[in-house]
Amino acid sequence: MFEKILIANRGEIACRIIKTARKLGVKTVAVYSDADANAQHVKLADEAYRVGTAAAKDSYLKADSIINVAKKSGAQAIHPGYGFLSENTHFANACADHEIAFIGPPASAIDAMGSKSAAKEIMQKAKVPLVPGYHGDNQDPDYLSTQAFAIGYPVLIKATAGGGGKGMRIVEKKEDFISALDSCKREALSSFGNDEVLIEKYLTKPRHVEIQVFADSHGNAVHLFERDCSVQRRHQKVIEEAPAPGMTEELREKMGEVAIQAAKAIGYQGAGTVEFLLDEDGSFFFMEMNTRLQVEHPVTEMITGQDLVEWQLRVAYGETLPANQKDLSIHGHAFEARIYAEDPDNDFLPATGALHHLRTPEENAHVRIDTGIIECDEVSVHYDPMIAKLIVWDTDRYKALARLRGALKGYQVVGLKTNLNFLYQLASNEGFIEADLDTHFIQRYENSLFTAKPEVDERVLSVAALYTMLKQRNLGEGHAADQSDPYSPWDTTLGWRLNEDNHHHVTFVDPVSGNEYPVIVHFRNDHFxxxxxxxxMRVEGEINDHDLRVNLSGEGFNASIVEQDHSLHIFVNHCDFMLTVKQEGLADIDASSNANLSAPMPGTIVSVMVEAGQTVSADQPLLVMEAMKMEHTIKAPTDGVVTEVLYQAGDLVEDGAELVQFEASE
Known part of the structure; x- marks a missing residue:
């Protein structure tokens, strides 16, 4: 086995690889950018070396710098993780040139699958079923439009070098094709340095089912069954599970054989995933092959009992596969939920910032958390906004889903927006429970997934009031203890009033809606x-760090409260609420602000569609900006006139910068 490996990646996958390396007695070398100097993967590795500034292109994508670090540190192999250089043919070749083992497939296999168009040609020759489409070299927009019309709408435009949902657009009708093509090409060029696209027929109710394959350098190849990755937003996966619901043994065997056939067609070695679209009638079509470890590999590990990173290391070292096909079997069911810093209510727009408070469910045989972030760490604008992967397992799908809901209830994040509530809604959705799955699941169940946030009720306000009074009491007791007379009535914490009932008036405010909730708290000897x-209502309880054990009119329950920047984040069951205590004299929030015409995060303006003085209608696109490798369209909030455009294409903008000045119609 290798004595030392370099991990050319960051975040949770780097930490994940370190975990297996430690188990095998293999030393690890981390690389990091300026933004990641204090990251967890840097702290966990045996050695760590800086490779550049914050931007990925100036650090994690600098192949020469990473190879120099490998040579300097004496690393015998490089594990690229996923993303970054994991599917870069030039990097794999460079490793070979410097006699450093690349823990991945041969460069020829990466090259064969690197272009979606070329991959489909290879698969066609190998008799792997394909979705009807155009995968040729002619990139003339008019020609592509003609091909799309011949295929039949709806169609999917997809970057040939793409991945992770970047550079993909669904087009419903001919009139929208050219604008969608332009947007797709811009995003593809920015993300992959290649703006070539292919066009495919867009299936209306397909499932996304992928097969995990593994091959060694001795001619052996196996599959480790399937994963269902149908639930997606922005063409990126949200929840994955294994095995796929409703999969028959006959179909599983057939898809597994085709996946192995696809791997052998390109002389594959190492871990790979063959992705298929599975139609309602049981027919399936090759989409692409990812020549690396997948983000969702833990669900396969949970149902097979195999460590896929260990398999990667052993195969790269020249060993045979650790198991034959007949030795592999499925045990139970597993889910993986990707916990992101993002706003599901705002088209899943990524969020950035520090995790002021982070609490996770307890890990055990049923619950696993893969992460590279701990409390107080920051989600940076420079990289993917995933906070963690929550993986659960149980003996069947229904039990595993119950485990997932329970684990999501135990997850708390304060400091930035997350998709935790959305994931809980999804795991509780009747359609998801009944496995009514396809890649349009979120759109089909939109009304039940994006429900209005629960209202601030008497229960929430009672918890907020209890916390506020207990905190005030504790502060008062501390102050009194420091005085010469700790029993002075002026330092009492019991709410004493002369000639009137002892009470406090507190007004809580929802900072989002602006709603105010006046509360009167009456003091009693042992409760409020x-x-x-x-x-x-009678309420009593005690604070233990962030936790409250509350008794509300005879009902006992647990709650958590985290205070940040004068706001109270209240966790009750699976819901979280944010309230502030009203301070007299503060100006009300201007509900008519132009926040919707401001940059949602730092980024670059890529296209401006309007000019000063132009009359526009509600929802009309005004400009497009790129942030975190994704395009975001800024639209008119209502009918009106653009009075000034403050930035042009190519300009860099800061988070919150006003982009357009706008005057609404009367």
């Missing part, structure tokens, strides 16, 4: 009476 909307 909380008065909300003329309803009086």
């Amino acid at each position: 009476l909380v008065e909300v909307n003329d309803k009086e």
Whole structure:
């Protein structure tokens, strides 16, 4: 086995690889950018070396710098993880040139599958079923439009060098084709340095089912069954599971054989994933082959009991596969939920910032968390906004899904927006529970997945009031203890008033809606009476760090409260609420602000569609900006006139920068 390996990646996958390397007694070398100087993968590795500034192109994508670090540190092999250089033919060749083992497939296999168009030609020759489409070299927009019309709408435009949902557009009708093509090409060029595309027939209710394959240098190849990755947003996976619901043994065997056939057609070695579209009638079509480890590999590990990173290391070292096909079997069911810093209510727009508070469910035989982030770490604008992968396992799908819901309830993040509530809604959705799956699942169940946030009720306000009073009492007791007379009535914490009932008036404010909630708290010897909307409730409890054990009118329950920047983040069951305590004299929030015409995060303007003085209608695109390798369209909030355009294509903008000045129509 290798004595030392370099990990040419960051975040959770780098930490994941380190975990297996430690188990095998293999030393690890990390690389990091300026933004990741204090990252967890740097702290966990045996050695760590800086390779550049924050931007990926100036650090994690600098192949020469990474190879120099490998040589300097004495690493015998490089594991590229996924993303970055994992599917880069030039990097794989460079490793070979410097006699450093590349823990991945041969460069020829990466090259064969690197272009989606070329991959489909190879698969066609290998008699692997393909979705009807155009995969040729002619990239003339008019010619591509003609091909799309011949295929029949709807069609999918897809970057040939793409991945991760980047450079993909669904086009419903001919009139929208050219604008979608332009947008797709811009995003592809920015993400992959290649703006070539292919066009495929867009299946209306397909499932995304992929087969995990493994091959060694001795001619052996196996599959480790399938994963269902149908639930997606922005063409990126949200929840994956294994095995795929409703999969028959006959279909599983057939898809597995085709996947192995595809791997052998390109002389594959190492871990790879053959991705298929599975139609309702049981027919399936090759989409692409990912020549690397997948983000969702843990669900396969959970149902097979195999460590796929260990398999990668052993195969790269020249060993035979650790198991034959007959030795592999499925045990139970597993889900993986990707926890992202993003806003599901705003088209899943990525979020950045520090994790002021992070609490995770307890890991055990049923619950696993793969992450590269701990409390106080920052989600940077420079990289993917995934915080963690939550993986659960149980003996069948229904039990595993219950485990997932329970684990999501135990997850808490304060400091930036996340998709935690959305994931819980998804795991609780009747359609998902019944496995009514396809790649349009989120759109089909939109009304039940994007439900209005629960209202701030008496229960939430009672918890907020209890916390506020207990905190005030604890501060008062501390102050009194420091005085010469700790029993002075001026330092009492019991709410004493001269000639009147001892009570406090507190007004809580929802900072998003602006709604105000006046609460009166009456002090009693061993509890409080909380008065909300003329309803009086007895409440008592104690604070233990962020946790509250609450007794509300005889009902006992647990709650958590985290205070940040004068806001209270209240966790009750699976819901979280944010309230502030109203401070007299503060100006009200201007509800008519132009926040929707501001940059949602740092980025680059790529296209401006309007000019000063132009009359526009509601939802009309005004400009397009790129941030975190994704395009975001800024639209008119209502009918009106653009009074000034503050940036032009190519300009860099800061988070919150006003992009367009706009005057609404009367």
